[in-house]
Amino acid sequence: MDAGAAAPVIEVRGLVTRLGGAAIHDGVSFAVPGGKVVALIGGSGSGKSVLLKVIIGLLRPAAGSVRLFGEEVWALPEDDLNRLRRRVGMLFQDGALFSSLTVAQNVMAPLEEHTRLAKPGRREVARLKIALADLPASAADKLPNELSGGMRKRAALARALALDPELLFLDEPTSGLDPIAARAFDRLVRSLCDNLGISVFLVTHDLDTLLGICDEVVVLGRGKLLGQGTLADIRRIDDPWIRDYFAARSTLEA
Numbered sequence: 001m002d003a004g005a006a007a008p009v010i011e012v013r014g015l016v017t018r019l020g021g022a023a024i025h026d027g028v029s030f031a032v033p034g035g036k037v038v039a040l041i042g043g044s045g046s047g048k049s050v051l052l053k054v055i056i057g058l059l060r061p062a063a064g065s066v067r068l069f070g071e072e073v074w075a076l077p078e079d080d081l082n083r084l085r086r087r088v089g090m091l092f093q094d095g096a097l098f099s100s101l102t103v104a105q106n107v108m109a110p111l112e113e114h115t116r117l118a119k120p121g122r123r124e125v126a127r128l129k130i131a132l133a134d135l136p137a138s139a140a141d142k143l144p145n146e147l148s149g150g151m152r153k154r155a156a157l158a159r160a161l162a163l164d165p166e167l168l169f170l171d172e173p174t175s176g177l178d179p180i181a182a183r184a185f186d187r188l189v190r191s192l193c194d195n196l197g198i199s200v201f202l203v204t205h206d207l208d209t210l211l212g213i214c215d216e217v218v219v220l221g222r223g224k225l226l227g228q229g230t231l232a233d234i235r236r237i238d239d240p241w242i243r244d245y246f247a248a249r250s251t252l253e254a
Contacts, residue, residue, distance in 0.1 A: 006034040009199045015064035026223035037200040042220035048203045089160030093171040097144040103155045104140040110162045133158035150181035170202035186213045
């Protein structure tokens with residue numbers, strides 16, 4: 001590692017994951033530097049969302065090593081794993097908000113579970129996180145089904161930020177959003193990284209996200225790591241899926 005390089009917040013080495021007897025990952029290795037926005041891309045079935053679950057300790061791999069902040073995830077006792085998880089925030093693909101709770105109550109849920117804050121304190125933190133996610137104060141008392149798609153994504157982000165995470169995992173954060181809402185969400189993610197120093201690891205298929213906010217890209221395919229680097233580095237890789245991925249964008253712009 002270069003002397004000036006950021007220490008990795010995620011280190012994956014020789015990862016093997018199997019589901020139903022089928023190999024999803026077969027010897028995948030990469031590292032994610034701190035203080036960056038790093039995207040994970042790959043074709044359907046390449047195991048992107050599965051990889052997130054392995055990294056945060058929700059799905060045990062068949063073999064290999066996964067480290068978060070230098071700690072071996074799958075060697076930790078449950079209490080220590082829960083402590084480690086509190087250092088990360090997770091935004092699932094569909095937001096996964098509690099439909100019967102208001103936005104404020106959704107944001108307060110992890111605070112109630114993991115902190116000793118009294119209810120007034122939880123309300124104040126929720127208010128701050130809702131504002132940080134660039135939602136109007138009036139959204140706090142709304143149910144998820146009363147929000148637009150973009151606002152639901154931001155509400156889920158506010159909840160992911162509730163415990164002041166050092167690392168955010170985002171699973172297809174712009175999926176289902178119109179282009180204007182998607183780019184606004186991208187800018188919000190970039191500002192969280194730049195202004196608060198939060199590291200971001202996001203799964204996406206959105207090339208505009210890669211072009212607009214990502215420092216590095218990790219590419220999965222056929223159970224392997226196809227490449228990691230800047231977008232320019234990835235474009236130079238001679239792989240059929242990578243060529244098709246960028247060619248599809250060129251066709252749309254033609």
